[in-house]
Amino acid sequence: MEExxxxxxxxxxxxxxxGFEFVIDKQAAMVSQTIRNMLTSPxxxxxxxxxxxxxxxxxxxxxxKICQYFYWSLQFASxxxxxxxxxxxxxxxxxxxxxxxxx
Amino acid sequence: MAMYIRVxxxxxxxxxxxxxTEKTSDIKQKLQALTDQPTDKQRLTLVSSNEILVxxxxxxxxxxxxxAVVALTFRKDDDDFEEVNIARPExxxxxx
Amino acid sequence: xxxxxxxxxxIEAFKHRVEIDPKYAEKTWRILEHAIHxxxxxxxxxxxxxxxxxxxxxxxxxxxxxxxxSGLVATMTSHLKEISRSIEAAQGGLFLExxxxxxxxxxxxxxxIRDILMYMDRTFVPINHKTPVHELxxxxxxxxxxxxxxxxxxxxxxxxxxxxxxxxxxxINRGLMRNITKxxxxxxxxxxxxxxxxxxxxxxxxxxxxxxxxxxxCCDCGEYLKKAERRLNEEIERVSHYLDKKxxxxxxxxxxxxxxxxxxxxxxxxxxxxxxNMLVDDKYEDLSRMYNLFRRVPEGLSMIREVMTxxxxxxxxxxxxxxxxxxxxxxxxQHLLDAKDKYDKIISTAxxxxxxxxxxxxxxFEYFINLNNRSPEFISLYVDDKLRKGLKGxxxxxxxxxxxxxxxxxxxxxxxxxxxxxYKQHLAKRLLSGKTISDDAERSMIVKLKTExxxxxxxxxxxxxxxxxxxxxxxxxxxxxQSFDTGDSPTLAVQVLTTGSWPTQPSPPCNLxxxxxGVCERFRAFYLGTHTGRRLTWQTxxxxxxxxxxxxxxxxxxxxxSTYQMCILMLFNSSDHLSYKEIIQATNIPAADLxxxxxxxxxxxGKNVLRKEPMSKDIAEDDAFYFNDKFTSKFFKVKIGxxxxxxxxxxEKQETRQRVEEDRKPQIEAxxxxxxxxxxxxxxNNIVAEVTKQLQARFLPNPVxxxxxxxxxxxxxxxxxxxxxxxxxxxxx
Numbered sequence: 001m002e003e004x005x006x007x008x009x010x011x012x013x014x015x016x017x018x019g020f021e022f023v024i025d026k027q028a029a030m031v032s033q034t035i036r037n038m039l040t041s042p043x044x045x046x047x048x049x050x051x052x053x054x055x056x057x058x059x060x061x062x063x064x065k066i067c068q069y070f071y072w073s074l075q076f077a078s079x080x081x082x083x084x085x086x087x088x089x090x091x092x093x094x095x096x097x098x099x100x101x102x103x
Numbered sequence: 104m105a106m107y108i109r110v111x112x113x114x115x116x117x118x119x120x121x122x123x124t125e126k127t128s129d130i131k132q133k134l135q136a137l138t139d140q141p142t143d144k145q146r147l148t149l150v151s152s153n154e155i156l157v158x159x160x161x162x163x164x165x166x167x168x169x170x171a172v173v174a175l176t177f178r179k180d181d182d183d184f185e186e187v188n189i190a191r192p193e194x195x196x197x198x199x
Numbered sequence: 200x201x202x203x204x205x206x207x208x209x210i211e212a213f214k215h216r217v218e219i220d221p222k223y224a225e226k227t228w229r230i231l232e233h234a235i236h237x238x239x240x241x242x243x244x245x246x247x248x249x250x251x252x253x254x255x256x257x258x259x260x261x262x263x264x265x266x267x268x269s270g271l272v273a274t275m276t277s278h279l280k281e282i283s284r285s286i287e288a289a290q291g292g293l294f295l296e297x298x299x300x301x302x303x304x305x306x307x308x309x310x311x312i313r314d315i316l317m318y319m320d321r322t323f324v325p326i327n328h329k330t331p332v333h334e335l336x337x338x339x340x341x342x343x344x345x346x347x348x349x350x351x352x353x354x355x356x357x358x359x360x361x362x363x364x365x366x367x368x369x370x371i372n373r374g375l376m377r378n379i380t381k382x383x384x385x386x387x388x389x390x391x392x393x394x395x396x397x398x399x400x401x402x403x404x405x406x407x408x409x410x411x412x413x414x415x416x417c418c419d420c421g422e423y424l425k426k427a428e429r430r431l432n433e434e435i436e437r438v439s440h441y442l443d444k445k446x447x448x449x450x451x452x453x454x455x456x457x458x459x460x461x462x463x464x465x466x467x468x469x470x471x472x473x474x475x476n477m478l479v480d481d482k483y484e485d486l487s488r489m490y491n492l493f494r495r496v497p498e499g500l501s502m503i504r505e506v507m508t509x510x511x512x513x514x515x516x517x518x519x520x521x522x523x524x525x526x527x528x529x530x531x532x533q534h535l536l537d538a539k540d541k542y543d544k545i546i547s548t549a550x551x552x553x554x555x556x557x558x559x560x561x562x563x564f565e566y567f568i569n570l571n572n573r574s575p576e577f578i579s580l581y582v583d584d585k586l587r588k589g590l591k592g593x594x595x596x597x598x599x600x601x602x603x604x605x606x607x608x609x610x611x612x613x614x615x616x617x618x619x620x621x622y623k624q625h626l627a628k629r630l631l632s633g634k635t636i637s638d639d640a641e642r643s644m645i646v647k648l649k650t651e652x653x654x655x656x657x658x659x660x661x662x663x664x665x666x667x668x669x670x671x672x673x674x675x676x677x678x679x680x681q682s683f684d685t686g687d688s689p690t691l692a693v694q695v696l697t698t699g700s701w702p703t704q705p706s707p708p709c710n711l712x713x714x715x716x717g718v719c720e721r722f723r724a725f726y727l728g729t730h731t732g733r734r735l736t737w738q739t740x741x742x743x744x745x746x747x748x749x750x751x752x753x754x755x756x757x758x759x760x761s762t763y764q765m766c767i768l769m770l771f772n773s774s775d776h777l778s779y780k781e782i783i784q785a786t787n788i789p790a791a792d793l794x795x796x797x798x799x800x801x802x803x804x805g806k807n808v809l810r811k812e813p814m815s816k817d818i819a820e821d822d823a824f825y826f827n828d829k830f831t832s833k834f835f836k837v838k839i840g841x842x843x844x845x846x847x848x849x850x851e852k853q854e855t856r857q858r859v860e861e862d863r864k865p866q867i868e869a870x871x872x873x874x875x876x877x878x879x880x881x882x883x884n885n886i887v888a889e890v891t892k893q894l895q896a897r898f899l900p901n902p903v904x905x906x907x908x909x910x911x912x913x914x915x916x917x918x919x920x921x922x923x924x925x926x927x928x929x930x931x932x
Contacts, residue, residue, distance in 0.1 A: 011137065018195035023137055024118040034317065038248040041314040042307050043238060045248035053249050060192035064109075067118055068170060071107045075169075100256060102321070 012039065013052035014067065016060040026051075028070035033102035062090065062097050069103070106169035108162075110134060110147070112176065114190045123163035127156040134175065144178040148187055224263045227254045228270050234315070235271070238308045239278045251315040264323035271316065275336060279305070279343035287349045295357055298350075299378045302340070309336035341386045345394065354379075358395060359402055365437070366406065377441035384443050396446055400453055403434075407457035415462050419472035421485040427458040428488055451495070460496040467506055474506045478545065486549035500555070508559040511542065515567030519574065528573075528846045529589075532581035536604050539564065565611040573852070575618035578608050580846060582644065583625040591636050598640045606647050614898045616866075617859050619656060622648075624702045626660060630667050631694060631741055638664075652896060662700035670694040677725050691718045695726070696738070708737040709762075709788045712769040739763065740792065748808065751828040758808065759838040763788050763796045768808065776825040779818065794818040799839055805832060806839045860904075867900055867908045872917060875930035882926045883909075 012029045014022045030036040038047040047053045055063060065086075072084045086094060108130070110117040119133055131142035138145075147156040149165065150172040156165055167173065174187040220226070234251050237243050258267045282301045289297035313320065313332040320331050330338065344350060358379065361371045383391040407430065414423050431454050438447040459466075466489075467474045477485045493499030515538065518524060524531045542560050550556045568574045582605055590598050612618055629635040642664070649657040674692060696703065711719060723735055742762035746769075749755050760768065766786045770777055777785075783793055797818045801811040810827040811818075847855060870890045875881060881889075886909065887902050894900050909928065912918045921927035 016192070018192045019114060020190070020192060020195075021115040022118065023115065025120060028118065034252060037314040037317060038252070041248060041311050043311045044244040045311075046245050047248045049244070054247075055249065057253065060195075064116065067116075068109075071118060071120075071170075075106075100253075100318075102317070 011051070014063060015052060015054040016058055016063040017056055018060045020060040020063070022063060022067045024067050024070065028067070028074055031070040031073045031103050032066075035101060058097050058100075059093070062093050065090065065094055066097055066101065066103075069098075073103075108167060108169075108171045108173050110173045110175050111150075111189045112174065113188055114195075117175075121162060123167075124161050126159060126161050127165070128158040130156075130162070130173075131158070138175075138177075140177055146176045146178070146184045148174040148176070150174050150187075150189075223261070224258065224266055227258050227263070228266060230254050231258075231267070231315075232270060232274055235274050235278075235308075235312060238311050239304075241304075243311060248315060252318065255316050256318040259319050259323050264319060264327070267316070267319055268323065268327075268329055271312070271332070272335065272339070275312075275339050276343060278308075279339055283344050283347050283350065286344065287347070294353065295375055295379060298344075298354070299375055299382075301344075302378070302382050305336070305340055309333060312336070337386055341390060345383075345386065345390065351394065355394060355398055359399060362399065362437070363402075363406070366433070373440050380441055380443065388443075388445075391443055396443070396449070399446075400449055403450060403453045404457055407454055408461075411458045411462060414458075415465060420466050420469040420474075421472055421477070421482065421488075423462075423466060423469075424485065424488045424492060427454070427492055430454055430458060431492070455492075455495045459492050459499065463493065463496065463499060463502060467502055474503060475510050478507060478510060478542075481541065481545065483545065483548045486545060490550050490553075500553070503550075504556055504559045507542075507556070508563045511538075511560065511563040512566055514538070515563060516570055519567050519571040525571075525573065528577035528580040529584045531577050532605075532608065535564075535568065535608055539604070539607065561611070564608075565613075568608065568611045569613045572614070572617075572856075573846070574608075575612050575614050576621045576846060576852075576855075578605060578612070579618055579621035579625050581605065582622070583629065586629060586636055586640055586644070587634050588636065590640065595639070598637070599643065602640070602644050602647060605644075606651060609648075610651065613895075614859075615652060615656075615896065616862065616898045617855075619897075620702070620855060620859055620862075623660060623663075626663060627702050630663060632743060656897075659700045662697055666696050666700060667694065673726065676729075677722055680725055681721070688718055689714055691715070691722060693722055693726075695735070703738055703741070705736075706738065706740045706789065707787070708739045709766055709786050711737075711739065712766060714769075715765075739766075740789075750808075750830045754831065755835075756830075756832060757836045759836060760800075761796065763792055764800055764839060767793075767796060767800065771809070771826045776823055779820050779822045779824070782824065797822075797824065801827075803839075806837060808837075808839070863898065863900065863904070864908060866894065866897070867905055868912060870894055871905070871908060871912060872930075875918060875928065879930050880921070881928060882924075883928070884926075886928065 010026050011023050012026050012035075014024065014029065014035075016022070026039065030039065035053060038045065038053055039051075041048065058066070069084060072082070075082070105120075105122045107118050107120050110119055110130075117134065117137055119130060121130060121133075127147060128142060130147065131145045134140070134145055135142050142158075148154065149156060149167055152166070154165065156162075156167065156173070174189055176185045176187055178184050231251060231254055234243070234246055237246060255267060258264065282305065286294070286297050286301055309332070313336070316332050323329070324331050329335075345354070358376070361376060365371045380391065380395065383395055410430075411427070414426050418426065431451060434450045434454055435447060438444065438450060442450075474486075474489065476482075477489070489503065490500070493503055518534055518538070519531075524534065539560075546552060546556045546560060582602075585601055585605075590601060593601070609615070609618060626641070629641075635641050645657050645660050645664075648660070670693065673695060677693075719737065726735060727733060739762045744760055744762055744765035746758040746760060746765060747755065748758050748768070758768070763786070766788065767782055770782060770785055779793075779797070782788075782797070783790065786793070788796065797809070797811070798816075799806065801807055801809040801818075801824060802816055808827055808830050810825040812823045812825070867890060870893045871886060874886060874889045874893070883906075887905050890905050891900055891902075909918065913920065913928075916931055918928045919931055921929060
């Protein structure tokens, strides 16, 4: 039981505009400076309490790509050098989301 | 972090960190913590090949690679597993 | 999106929602303003960070950054004004606590506000050269709270009063103090300095000025220093607990100035308890405390050093010029060594082994040891005493320690050549009388002198050791060569001394008894037989003899006497009484020596194997001497006053001095010639300086003597005066 709660505590849920849910490691989510602040700011914002963040302006497709980017980023930091592939048609939307998330 | 896989069921995607040497059962253990479903009530299917993953085999043995998409289904009350169901965003409109 | 690699490209944010509600900005701001109120009112729980962040993000994106920023300033300011009133209203002791509580709340709120406005901080603020949110929050706090007319002075007074209370022994809430000073520091170092540190230092200066005045009137030096040290430590501790680290040097400077620098003179010279008393009484703790406190202030250590060396010079001068001390050379040197030990210990224990202090100690010793020109002789006598008996039974290590200490005194001597002269005499007597406790110790001392002064200094001393060894071998050879039975004839022990190595005075040999003469002649024949071309002269003034004597009632004794005394006593084998004149005629011993010998044979109780008529202490030329048949002694062996090395009498001293001066002449001349040979032309003053420099390891040449040597060299045409400049000398090759 104990282990499970810890496990859950280390995960956060990101929810897209269409209500899709991405359960990812907190460590990965914190690649985004904005999410990091949401999860660590004092004073008990709802995100900190619930361990989930809703992004009404980010589409599922982009949010999933962002999550993949988070993990790629962690792998990259630990020395694994691969390209992060971005389909041309989503480039602009992805860049906007990145600006918003500061990552 | 060696690799991760994306485990999908309906509108939910779990990003699971794992190692190619881990067995399917190890992944199910991790999912149990997140879904509250016991491992024996889980089934994992590699979406690209439509192969059901075997508990005793490792991810590498079953060609599950980094960033792979794996479908998660649960055992229904009648002991059958539900159909693979991964929702598509196109079917939903944005809230705003 | 910035990947860790070079993917750090930027893209102009995309304004997607082009259609804008005309009231959009106002509505959005209202949401944020409301959130800020909630945050200050502790109602933030449940607010969606994402929503607030998104609203602020969109405002900035849609060019309402200025509205957002100025709205923030206005909202925060109004909250701070309210907070200010609540702090002002806090009663008495609650004031600081309320301030601290509100400060903590403000900080927390500020962080939350900064987080939701992060996008503004990232983009709008730098582009428009605004103050970032966090800094803005601190500035607003400073201006509305700390600089509020009803808070500013009250805060300062409260802090200073608490510190004052702590200084008088009360326990205060240090945690609260730390929070408040930390707040001042967070608001900027100038806020901390102007609103706390400067007034704090001023108040401290007057506090310690007053307190030190009080202490100095009622405490002795040691107590005062303890109190000063405690105050200093308290201030350092205070800084570590609740002040800025940078304040430490400033507040300690105040304590140092007020409590130490301003009273230094008075403390050091305090009657009955000042520095000199501490030195005299070996108060290591007090001395150490004084050292550690005084080192903190300018001129502090030099003052201690000054007083210490002055005291040392004065007591040293008294010691070496005290006529009572001069009576016993061994005691004299022991006192010097004790003084050195004492101050060495003080410097190592209390003065941190400070090099400058060690130098002061050395120069003081050098100064006063050379005030007495008998110091070289006495130091040599001290060694003599130690090597004859003083070190008997000591371990090799302990012997080394004693010798090392002696060497230390030796280093202070300016006239090392005088020491050498005496050392040679004393060593000769030790070797010849076989009275040295250990060959190893003797050699160790020689090695030390050699290390210190070089080969030349000790070559003759080493020659003496060689002679002793060779003589032993020679005697073995001599007895091995004698085929006849030596049972009845006297046993002869000859030490063949190389002329020049030994401090012998040419002295005509006395007449030896026939028995001795015989064996002496045999030895001469033996020696010259193996060493052709050499000349042997008997130094009868230096030998010793063991005699068997039978007194009345058949009492037998062995008498240990000098060769001269033996010659005298042997005369009594053939007659019962002899006059002084008969004795001098028969023996041919120089009158002065003879008198001394007779005195020790006839006038010393317990050793008087002769009887003198008339009975008196001194020997007169018409005295008569009798074999003392009634002589008794509880010892079988009786040692009769062979003259032990002791300090020289005044005339002897003069004579030695003269010999030293004679020996110096060639050394000075050699130095002059060496110098002139390389310089060719040199003026008088420079020659004197150079000669002094070259010779100072051995002695300090007198300039007058140098001048005389120069004149002598001119006479002998080694040098000439310059024709024009009479002060200039030229070397004549």
